[in-house]
Amino acid sequence: MQRKNPIGVFDSGYGGLTVLAEIIKKLPQYDYIYLGDNARAPYGPRSFDVVYEFTLEAVKELFSRGCELVVLACNTASAKALRTIQQKDLPQLAPHKRVLGVIRPSTEIIGQLSQTNHVGILATEGTVKSLSFPLELAKFSPETIVHQHACPMWVPLIENGRHLSEGGKFFIQEDIQKIMAKDSTIDVIILACTHFPILKDYIQTLVPKNVKIVAQGAIIAEKLEDYLVRHQELDKKCTKNGEVQFLTTENSEDFDKNASKFLGYAIKSEHVKLG
Ligand code: DGL
Numbered sequence: 425m426q427r428k429n430p431i432g433v434f435d436s437g438y439g440g441l442t443v444l445a446e447i448i449k450k451l452p453q454y455d456y457i458y459l460g461d462n463a464r465a466p467y468g469p470r471s472f473d474v475v476y477e478f479t480l481e482a483v484k485e486l487f488s489r490g491c492e493l494v495v496l497a498c499n500t501a502s503a504k505a506l507r508t509i510q511q512k513d514l515p516q517l518a519p520h521k522r523v524l525g526v527i528r529p530s531t532e533i534i535g536q537l538s539q540t541n542h543v544g545i546l547a548t549e550g551t552v553k554s555l556s557f558p559l560e561l562a563k564f565s566p567e568t569i570v571h572q573h574a575c576p577m578w579v580p581l582i583e584n585g586r587h588l589s590e591g592g593k594f595f596i597q598e599d600i601q602k603i604m605a606k607d608s609t610i611d612v613i614i615l616a617c618t619h620f621p622i623l624k625d626y627i628q629t630l631v632p633k634n635v636k637i638v639a640q641g642a643i644i645a646e647k648l649e650d651y652l653v654r655h656q657e658l659d660k661k662c663t664k665n666g667e668v669q670f671l672t673t674e675n676s677e678d679f680d681k682n683a684s685k686f687l688g689y690a691i692k693s694e695h696v697k698l699g
Pocket of ligand 1: 435436437439440465466467468469497498499500501548551579616617618619
């Protein structure tokens with residue numbers, strides 16, 4: 425059988441597909457495996473220990489399927505599990521493999537996007553409480569004033585396909601009003617949960633015209649390209665047949681139906697059991 429070393433892309437559910445879509449657009453030549461832990465989403469309200477344990481299981485699964493590089497396309501997992509996996513687990517598990525997250529690449533450029541230097545961050549409760557965004561931003565752009573706001577209703581609404589129902593819109597409007605009320609000079613809102621870009625067009629209708637709504641996908645894709653150029657030894661190991669495989673811990677038919685809304689085309693996934 426032909427050897428395959430795809431790039432792994434992991435999220436608690438569908439959200440990481442917004443990142444995968446941008447990565448494929450930028451780097452179509454690589455092979456990818458997407459893994460959505462839909463059965464255990466949302467991760468946002470879960471404790472550090474649980475998010476770490478679930479994320480490590482997913483990383484191990486992706487390693488066992490030939491991935492040399494895994495992107496945690498999930499802010500909550502990046503905030504709560506990435507550092508421990510990189511520092512504690514990787515050296516024993518697979519010292520030559522790499523796991524990357526989405527928070528640092530985002531905070532590296534957020535400061536350049538705002539004219540007023542007042543930025544809003546919309547994320548899960550877990551990401552907000554971890555303070556990962558303000559702490560990382562303080563390194564790359566200390567003059568930027570950051571306002572975080574947690575949107576705990578959004579991921580369950582999106583996972584259930586109810587985000588643009590009347591009820592869904594009510595919660596989204598309420599959260600947007602809350603973040604804008606914190607500081608009327610905010611001119612950039614970062615969708616710091618990979619589920620949220622599916623709401624981007626709707627959110628744009630709820631804010632003043634000068635406020636930019638920024639999704640992370642294109643930023644992550646660009647940083648990944650740069651990373652692979654700088655790490656040629658790893659890049660050489662990643663196979664390049666342009667194939668994409670999808671795994672979900674939930675029912676694969678449901679995943680296929682919902683995933684096509686994020687990707688804009690039909691896919692066929694397989695069920696996988698973690699842990
Ligand atoms: N999409 C994820 C994130 O970027 C996680 C959402 C969740 O499972 O709560 O944070």
